[in-house]
Amino acid sequence: MRERPVPKDQEIKLGEEEFIVSKTDTTGKITYANRVFMEISGYGERELLGVQHNIIRHPDMPRALFKLLWDTLKEKKEFFGFVKNLCKDGSYYWVFANITPDIDNEGRVVGYYSVRRQAPISAIRTVEPIYREMVRIEKGAGGVKQGIAKAQGYLQDLLQSKRTDYEKFALELYG
Amino acid sequence: MTDRSERYAYKPFLRTQINLLCSGTVLLPAGFAVWQGVAWGWHWQLILLPLAMAALAGYSHFALHRYLDAIGRIKHVLKKCRRGEFHHRVTRVHAMGEVGQIAWELNEFLDLCEAYFREMTTVFTRAGNGEFHRRALGHGLPGQMRNSLKYANLALETMKENHEQQLATRLSHSLHDLNTGNLVSNLKLCQKDMVQVTEILEDVVAIADANANAASESKAGVDEVRRSVRDIAAKVASAARIIEDLSANSQQVINSLSIITEIADQTSLLALNASIEAARAGEYGRGFAVVADEVKALSNRTKEAAVEISKILQSFGDSVDAISKEAGESVALAERMQPLVETFSTRFGEFEQASHRTIVQATNAQETSFSTLVKVDHIIYKQNAYLAVSDPEANVDEGKAIAVDNHSCRLGKWYYEGTGKERFSGLPSYRKLEKPHEGVHRSAHRALELAHQDWKANRHLIDDIVAMMEKMEKSSLEVMEILNQMNEESIARRERQEQESSQASS
Numbered sequence: 001m002r003e004r005p006v007p008k009d010q011e012i013k014l015g016e017e018e019f020i021v022s023k024t025d026t027t028g029k030i031t032y033a034n035r036v037f038m039e040i041s042g043y044g045e046r047e048l049l050g051v052q053h054n055i056i057r058h059p060d061m062p063r064a065l066f067k068l069l070w071d072t073l074k075e076k077k078e079f080f081g082f083v084k085n086l087c088k089d090g091s092y093y094w095v096f097a098n099i100t101p102d103i104d105n106e107g108r109v110v111g112y113y114s115v116r117r118q119a120p121i122s123a124i125r126t127v128e129p130i131y132r133e134m135v136r137i138e139k140g141a142g143g144v145k146q147g148i149a150k151a152q153g154y155l156q157d158l159l160q161s162k163r164t165d166y167e168k169f170a171l172e173l174y175g
Numbered sequence: 176m177t178d179r180s181e182r183y184a185y186k187p188f189l190r191t192q193i194n195l196l197c198s199g200t201v202l203l204p205a206g207f208a209v210w211q212g213v214a215w216g217w218h219w220q221l222i223l224l225p226l227a228m229a230a231l232a233g234y235s236h237f238a239l240h241r242y243l244d245a246i247g248r249i250k251h252v253l254k255k256c257r258r259g260e261f262h263h264r265v266t267r268v269h270a271m272g273e274v275g276q277i278a279w280e281l282n283e284f285l286d287l288c289e290a291y292f293r294e295m296t297t298v299f300t301r302a303g304n305g306e307f308h309r310r311a312l313g314h315g316l317p318g319q320m321r322n323s324l325k326y327a328n329l330a331l332e333t334m335k336e337n338h339e340q341q342l343a344t345r346l347s348h349s350l351h352d353l354n355t356g357n358l359v360s361n362l363k364l365c366q367k368d369m370v371q372v373t374e375i376l377e378d379v380v381a382i383a384d385a386n387a388n389a390a391s392e393s394k395a396g397v398d399e400v401r402r403s404v405r406d407i408a409a410k411v412a413s414a415a416r417i418i419e420d421l422s423a424n425s426q427q428v429i430n431s432l433s434i435i436t437e438i439a440d441q442t443s444l445l446a447l448n449a450s451i452e453a454a455r456a457g458e459y460g461r462g463f464a465v466v467a468d469e470v471k472a473l474s475n476r477t478k479e480a481a482v483e484i485s486k487i488l489q490s491f492g493d494s495v496d497a498i499s500k501e502a503g504e505s506v507a508l509a510e511r512m513q514p515l516v517e518t519f520s521t522r523f524g525e526f527e528q529a530s531h532r533t534i535v536q537a538t539n540a541q542e543t544s545f546s547t548l549v550k551v552d553h554i555i556y557k558q559n560a561y562l563a564v565s566d567p568e569a570n571v572d573e574g575k576a577i578a579v580d581n582h583s584c585r586l587g588k589w590y591y592e593g594t595g596k597e598r599f600s601g602l603p604s605y606r607k608l609e610k611p612h613e614g615v616h617r618s619a620h621r622a623l624e625l626a627h628q629d630w631k632a633n634r635h636l637i638d639d640i641v642a643m644m645e646k647m648e649k650s651s652l653e654v655m656e657i658l659n660q661m662n663e664e665s666i667a668r669r670e671r672q673e674q675e676s677s678q679a680s681s
Contacts, residue, residue, distance in 0.1 A: 019315035021286040
């Protein structure tokens with residue numbers, strides 16, 4: 001098991017006209033990462049290729065959100081979301097991620113393609129407390145599964161009260 | 176069919192050149208060393224240069240082939256690009272200098288292309304499914320690509336407007352068709368009710384007219400009876416006076432009779448005296464002359480008294496005649512009154528029946544009106560539902576009006592606690608109303624809920640809304656039919672009871 005970087009309170013921002021591109025196979029292993037990805041995350045190509053994409057998963061992110069991500073992709077739909085990622089040196093960066101399944105001519109999913117742009121500060125301010133509460137719920141629940149279910153319920157109720165779903169919510173926040 | 180690019184393919188010139196160069200680098204020093212050894216004799220130092228050159232050639236061959244391999248992969252990716260596959264990348268080009276740079280430039284160019292094509296494909300695919308909120312994200316894309324996505328978004332905006340207009344038209348058309356069709360039949364039901372009420376009221380008016388005529392006729396009869404009764408009273412008063420006279424006359428008769436009695440007494444006494452005198456004198460019959468005088472005087476008085484009695488009796492007879500005449504008149508009056516009184520009795524019987532009929536018909540009319548009223552309330556509820564569902568934001572009041580459940584709407588109150596319960600709860604169809612009525616409310620609530628969602632972004636929602644309203648109409652039709660049944664059953668029940676009671680009374 002690879003040693004996880006210790007998170008520290010230092011934010012890295014993507015440039016105005018930059019975006020991170022990465023590709024994974026169906027199991028989530030990285031098959032391609034662009035140079036912006038490497039520069040921001042601090043990992044080299046050799047450290048990334050063939051490795052699970054969750055190498056950059058930040059502990060502040062609720063598991064329920066990744067569950068939502070995978071559930072959406074399994075339906076062969078694209079996913080939008082705000083994600084806080086962890087750099088090799090422990091600093092973090094916020095992105096607005098768009099992940100689409102790679103579908104071949106026979107309609108099979110052969111991998112995933114992700115474009116991630118800098119998340120606007122107003123959006124980060126909105127989602128941060130929601131994620132914090134979801135993480136709190138997950139930790140407070142008896143087990144991992146129950147935690148995810150509870151946090152998902154919380155998010156669902158919140159979105160329902162605003163008469164929206166996560167994708168619309170995210171797209172609106174991105175502006 | 177062979178690929179044109181294959182037909183005109185360049186020979187792998189670079190690879191051949193490298194192979195030739197490397198071979199030359201190995202072979203030339205080796206040949207030179209062999210020639211030196213043959214000419215000037217062998218020396219171990221002679222192999223140093225060929226060895227070094229061979230090593231150099233080997234390294235060059237390896238390094239150059241790595242580049243060639245990378246270039247080969249770049250060529251492969253470009254070929255794929257030409258076939259429209261933008262998802263291939265050139266990886267593992269670490270520390271390859273210019274070749275690596277070219278590979279990365281290609282990769283990042285492909286990132287842009289792929290991002291651009293994915294955006295285009297995704298937004299239009301989703302727009303095709305009615306999801307217009309997904310706009311193309313041009314951020315991070317350069318120049319023309321970004322502009323192109325901007326125009327795509329403009330196109331999407333127009334598409335969205337058209338789509339929404341179409342959907343709005345579709346929704347309002349569907350709701351309008353549904354509503355008009357049902358509204359007409361609903362109004363027809365109410366119209367039928369009103370026709371029935373009118374007919375019943377016509378009956379009621381006719382009965383009331385007949386009653387009024389009969390009443391005025393009866394009034395004439397009553398006047399006659401009153402006059403007759405007044406005459407009778409006058410006759411009876413005069414009879415009383417006659418009887419009084421009669422009584423006074425009788426008194427006189429009694430007085431006269433006592434005089435006669437007195438005379439008779441004295442006569443008998445005189446007769447006794449005469450008999451005593453006659454016995455004592457015997458031969459002295461002189462005394463008889465005196466007695467005979469007295470008796471004669473007595474007989475005169477008796478005669479007077481008798482005349483008097485006869486006079487009295489005469490007047491008595493007159494009185495009796497008068498009484499009998501009066502009595503005769505009274506009897507005639509009574510005889511004349513008899514048929515009048517009988518007519519009265521019949522009339523009053525008719526009055527009574529007519530009044531019953533009036534009550535029955537008026538109650539029928541009242542119930543039918545009640546039923547119509549709740550039907551109209553129900554129709555208004557549905558109209559509110561149509562308004563609220565067609566535009567929930569603009570018709571908030573209508574939305575609130577239909578938010579009530581089937582116990583709190585006017586029909587519900589009528590049914591559960593009001594006149595409906597009071598009048599109809601004993602009927603077989605009463606219980607049947609609850610379920611469809613609840614269905615109407617449930618469907619209307621569900622339709623409004625759906626209408627609150629973003630149906631402009633989801634065309635299936637419109638179908639669902641219309642389907643839900645159709646469901647509401649179906650339940651509503653049942654409600655209307657059951658209300659009719661209840662009304663008919665109630666009228667039939669009342670007619671039956673009326674018949675039974677009239678049979679019992681006759």
